[in-house]
Amino acid sequence: xxxxxxxxxxxxxxxxxxxxxxxxxxxxxxxxxxxxxxxxxxxxxxxxxxxxxxxxxxxxxxxxxxxxxxxxxxxxxxxxxxxxxxxxxxxxxxxxxxxxxxxxxxxxxxxxxxxxxxxxxxxxxxxxxxxxxxxxxxxxxxxxxxxxxxxxxxxxxxxxxxxxxxxxxxxxxxxxxxxxxxxxxxxxxxxxxxxxxxxxxxxxxxxxxxxxxxxxxxxxxxxxxxxxxxxxxxxxxxxxxxxxxxxxxxxxxxxxxxxxxxxxxxxxxxxxxxxxxxxxxxxxxxxxxxxxxxxxxxxxxxxxxxxxxxxxxxxxxxxxxxxxxxxxxxxxxxxxxxxxxxxxxxxxxxxxxxxxxxxxxxxxxxxxxxxxxxxxxxxxxxxxxxxxxxxxxxxxxxxxxxxxxxxxxxxxxxxxxxxxxxxxxxxxxxxxxxxxxxxxxxxxxxxxxxxxxxxxxxxxxxxxxxxxxxxxxxxxxxxxxxxxxxxxxxxxxxxxxxxxxxxxxxxxxxxxxxxxxxxxxxxxxxxxxxxxxxxxxxxxxxxxxxxxxxxxxxxxxxxxxxxxxxxxxxxxxxxxxxxxxxxxxxxxxxxxxxxxxxxxxxxxxxxxxxxxxxxxxxxxxxxxxxxxxxxxxxxxxxxxxxxxxxxxxxxxxx
Numbered sequence: 001x002x003x004x005x006x007x008x009x010x011x012x013x014x015x016x017x018x019x020x021x022x023x024x025x026x027x028x029x030x031x032x033x034x035x036x037x038x039x040x041x042x043x044x045x046x047x048x049x050x051x052x053x054x055x056x057x058x059x060x061x062x063x064x065x066x067x068x069x070x071x072x073x074x075x076x077x078x079x080x081x082x083x084x085x086x087x088x089x090x091x092x093x094x095x096x097x098x099x100x101x102x103x104x105x106x107x108x109x110x111x112x113x114x115x116x117x118x119x120x121x122x123x124x125x126x127x128x129x130x131x132x133x134x135x136x137x138x139x140x141x142x143x144x145x146x147x148x149x150x151x152x153x154x155x156x157x158x159x160x161x162x163x164x165x166x167x168x169x170x171x172x173x174x175x176x177x178x179x180x181x182x183x184x185x186x187x188x189x190x191x192x193x194x195x196x197x198x199x200x201x202x203x204x205x206x207x208x209x210x211x212x213x214x215x216x217x218x219x220x221x222x223x224x225x226x227x228x229x230x231x232x233x234x235x236x237x238x239x240x241x242x243x244x245x246x247x248x249x250x251x252x253x254x255x256x257x258x259x260x261x262x263x264x265x266x267x268x269x270x271x272x273x274x275x276x277x278x279x280x281x282x283x284x285x286x287x288x289x290x291x292x293x294x295x296x297x298x299x300x301x302x303x304x305x306x307x308x309x310x311x312x313x314x315x316x317x318x319x320x321x322x323x324x325x326x327x328x329x330x331x332x333x334x335x336x337x338x339x340x341x342x343x344x345x346x347x348x349x350x351x352x353x354x355x356x357x358x359x360x361x362x363x364x365x366x367x368x369x370x371x372x373x374x375x376x377x378x379x380x381x382x383x384x385x386x387x388x389x390x391x392x393x394x395x396x397x398x399x400x401x402x403x404x405x406x407x408x409x410x411x412x413x414x415x416x417x418x419x420x421x422x423x424x425x426x427x428x429x430x431x432x433x434x435x436x437x438x439x440x441x442x443x444x445x446x447x448x449x450x451x452x453x454x455x456x457x458x459x460x461x462x463x464x465x466x467x468x469x470x471x472x473x474x475x476x477x478x479x480x481x482x483x484x485x486x487x488x489x490x491x492x493x494x495x496x497x498x499x500x501x502x503x504x505x506x507x508x509x510x511x512x513x514x515x516x517x518x519x520x521x522x523x524x525x526x527x528x529x530x531x532x533x534x535x536x537x538x539x540x541x542x543x544x545x546x547x548x549x550x551x552x553x554x555x556x557x558x559x560x561x562x563x564x565x566x567x568x569x570x571x572x573x574x575x576x577x578x579x580x581x582x583x584x585x586x587x588x589x590x591x592x593x594x595x596x597x598x599x600x601x602x603x604x605x606x607x608x609x610x611x612x613x614x615x616x617x618x619x620x621x622x623x624x625x626x627x628x629x630x631x632x633x634x635x636x637x638x639x640x641x642x643x644x645x646x647x648x649x650x651x652x653x654x
Contacts, residue, residue, distance in 0.1 A: 019159035021132030032123070034132055034157050039063065041157060041164055044134050045087065051103040051117040053138060055155070056087025058190075061164050062291035064227045068193035068252065071105075078193065085191035085253060088287065090170055091118060091140075092259055093185025095149070096178055098142055101185035113143045118151065124630060125154075125612060132157040135612065140172070147175050152628065154337050160304065163296075166287040167308065169337040171639070174275035182271040184212075184247055184263045188285045189255035190233070198222050199248050208250060212264030216243040217305060220254055221295040230296040234286040234308050238340070241271065256285060278640055282338045314608075315383050316341060316643075318617070318624065319352030319366060319650040326646040328352040329366065331386055334653065336608050339626035339641040344386040349377060353401070354650050359408030361654060363391070363432050367401040367415065374401040376415050376426070378434050383654055394434045398422035398442075403460040403507075407467060412438075412489025414461040414470055421456030423472055423483075425490060439490055445477040448501040452523060452553065453478065459506045459522075465514040469535045473505040475522060480505060482535060497537045499528060507559050509568070516588035518559060520545060520570050525554025527570060527582070529589055541589045548576040558604045563611040567634055571602040571616070579605065579616065581634040593634040599625045599642075603649045613639075617648035624648050 022035045032044040042058040058067045069075045071083045084104040091100040098116040107115055118138050125135035133156050140149035149172045156167040168188065200206045201215035210218055219232040233256050235244040240258040245265075247255040257264075261271035275281060286308045290296050316334035320326055328349035333342040353369035361381070368375040374396035379388040398420025405414050413426040413434065425439035447453035457476035463485075464471070470491065472481040478499050483491040499505050504523030510516070510532070517530040517537065525546030530537040546554040555574025561567070561584075568582045568590060577600050582590035599618025606615055607629070614636060616625040624643040627636040 019130065020128070021130065021157050021159075022128050023126050023132050023134060023157075032126065032134060034134075036061075036157070036159050036164060042088075042166070044155065046120050046136075048120075049105075050086070051084075051115070052089050052091055052100070053118065053120055053136070054087035054089045055166065058088060058166075058289070060224075060227065060229055060289050060291035061159075061162060062227050064224050064229060064291055066192060066224065066229060066231060066289060068191055075193075079251065081251070082191070082253070085189070088166070088188075088190045090153075090168065090188050090283065090285075091116075092180060092187050093183035094181040095140065097181075098148075099185070100140065101183075101189075115143065116148070117141050117143070119145075122632075124632065125610070127610070130158065148178050149174055160288075160307070161300075162292075163288050163290045163304070165289075165304070167284070168287075169282070169284045171280050171282045171338055172275075173280040173640075174277050176277055177274065179272065179274045180259050180281075182259070182261050182263050184257065184260050186247070186255070186257045186259050187283065188233070188257075189247075189253065190231070190287065192220065192231075192252040192254055194222065194224070194252055197248075197250050197252050197254070199246075199254075201246065202243070210246050210248050212245050212247070212260075214241075214243045214245055217301060218246045218248055218254070218256070219296065219301070227291050228295070230288075230290040232288045232296060232301055232304070234288070234305055236284040236286075237309060238338075239283055239285075240273065240281070258283070280640060282340070284337070315381070315386060315654040316615075317355065317364060317388075317652040317654070318643075318645050318648050319349070319355050320645060321351050321353070321619070321647040321649055323351075324622075324646045328368075329388070330645055331388065332643065333386065336610070336613060339613060339628075339639040341641070341643045345388075347379075347388055347390075352650070354403050355652050356404045356406060357652060357654070358406050358432070364388070364652060365404045365406065365413060367396070367404055369400050369402060369418075372399040372419060374399055374415075374417060374420070376401060376404060376413070376434065378428075378432060380432065381654065391431065392433045394426060394436060396420075397424050397437055397440045398458075405461050405463050405470075407463055407470075407485060407489050409467055410485075410487070410489030412485075414463070416458040416461040416472055418457045418459055418475075421458055421474070421476060423458055423461060423470075423481075423491075427489065441483075441491065441494075443474055443477065443481065445479070447476065447478040449504070449523065449553070452476075452504060453502075460508055462508050462510060464510050464532070464535065465512055471508055471510075471517065473508050473519060475504040475506055478503050478505065480508070480519065480537065482537070484535075499539075500524070500542075503528070504553070506556065509559050509561050511561065511584075511588070512565050518561070518568055518590070520556050520559040522556045523553045525556050525572065525575070527559070527568075527590060531588060540587075543582070543590050543592065545570040545580050546572045546576055547578065547580065547595055548572075550575045557602060560605065560607060562607055562629070562631070563609060564631065566631070567611075569605070569614065571598075571605055573601040573603060573619070577602060577618075579614070579636065581636070583634060594636070596627070596636040599623055604651060606651050606653060608653055615651050615653070617645075617651050619647055619649050622646050622648070624651065
């Protein structure tokens with residue numbers, strides 16, 4: 001029996017892994033249709049005539065419709081109460097005294113000033129795969145169109161075992177002072193098609209007894225058209241007043257209300273939450289739908305709840321200068337949907353100035369920049385437990401190491417040394433340990449700025465996508481050194497490309513196709529664009545990076561390509577504290593689109609894996625800022641989710 005159960009579990013697991021979610025717009029209609037393995041799951045329904053955006057209709061894996069048709073497509077004999085109950089939605093009954101919950105076509109003109117409307121600004125992301133994603137932005141407006149709140153919502157759709165799953169993540173940011181006041185009408189609602197609905201919650205209460213009672217989940221289970229349907233709504237520990245109270249009614253309203261308190265229990269404290277302009281509140285909920293069985297078991301519900309609470313967090317690793325007594329490396333759990341973080345551990349690594357993941361993402365290389373000395377360490381990553389394990393360390397030979405990269409095919413690691421003006425090459429063994437250096441290449445020369453360019457200053461070691469070359473930006477000599485990578489990972493032929501005197505080339509990135517390279521000039525505050533042909537560099541454009549004019553040196557710092565390859569961002573510190581966003585044109589050239597003021601001395605920043613957020617390390621501000629990135633127009637929006645880290649200078653996301 002145990003063996004059979006195990007095999008069944010594995011079978012269900014692979015069903016979930018193999019399920020593909022597609023999201024397609026229905027032609028000339030305000031509908032995004034979500035399907036799992038070509039079976040209609042739900043529609044994201046967003047006509048202007050509705051005072052909110054909804055998922056409607058919603059189907060179980062068997063095909064049974066679990067939402068009522070009224071008011072959009074009434075069915076014979078179906079109840080026609082509460083016209084504002086449509087599909088699955090999120091809003092609230094008292095926001096600055098406005099009722100967003102009960103708004104519908106039935107509200108008479110002389111009472112519309114009492115109601116709010118959620119206006120869709122735009123859909124910002126649609127992705128298909130094992131998990132389907134819809135991200136959109138809306139405005140919570142009064143009857144005159146004045147926006148009280150900005151809404152950013154992410155829906156994720158997937159199959160888990162035999163169940164279909166909807167996850168909703170919503171952040172509301174105040175444009176004006178906004179107060180949410182205790183009200184039973186909220187927050188995350190689903191309207192079922194039957195008048196007599198049976199419920200059970202996580203505390204074992206049933207049917208009418210679940211109303212107004214706190215519980216971490218609540219389940220509806222009943223027969224629909226001869227099909228046994230289970231629907232579970234899950235609250236999340238990050239939500240307000242967790243565990244939420246349930247506005248669940250036998251006639252078919254099924255909602256979780258973390259903003260209702262005394263309205264459900266006269267002895268409970270009054271709920272009241274005020275946001276100042278720029279402040280946010282976030283919600284996350286899960287809906288699980290099962291069919292073809294009597295009901296979901298408590299064990300299965302627990303699995304789904306544990307998975308929901310644990311995901312979709314990632315591991316955030318930060319490196320810092322340690323002049324303030326801090327350890328150097330910090331580990332945090334990072335939620336890529338909301339941008340929130342949770343501290344885990346720190347590790348002593350003096351002046352952890354730069355880091356890079358191994359190609360298999362199981363190890364991380366970290367530099368220690370300590371004057372004339374330098375060290376490179378390699379750690380094994382336990383992502384599940386949020387831990388690092390030191391494998392070993394090696395001297396970088398050259399002083400002031402500032403960049404590290406890995407050539408995965410040969411197990412070779414390259415470290416550029418700013419102070420030493422050199423490049424050090426390491427081989428690794430089968431366990432990932434660094435062997436003593438195999439090569440140490442020392443550069444020579446200088447350039448026009450005698451204060452900054454008195455000798456070589458190797459500032460990066462970037463491997464091209466095909467793994468044939470290493471490019472080293474040398475700030476001290478105004479050159480880019482190109483090394484050919486031999487079959488064993490060691491470096492052979494070298495060719496130097498000169499840039500304009502006084503540029504001070506710092507960091508370089510290469511497009512995924514290897515057709516273009518973008519070199520950030522620290523001292524001149526510009527970006528040079530190169531066309532690459534078999535490793536040969538031909539400059540085709542120079543464009544300003546720093547928007548501030550100065551007679552002295554600029555302080556441009558980091559440069560990154562977005563994951564989709566459509567955008568490039570550069571950071572500026574010293575003369576300005578900003579990110580500059582460029583759109584990449586079809587010929588590889590750049591068009592400046594936008595600049596964003598950021599935290600003081602943004603030495604480093606990175607995109608998250610989907611390119612929807614940007615994390616900025618402010619060295620002198622002792623914090624990391626998190627921005628939403630609009631992949632359509634290149635704008636950045638501060639989420640006000642700053643992470644306090646002493647002197648952060650590098651960031652890695654897993």
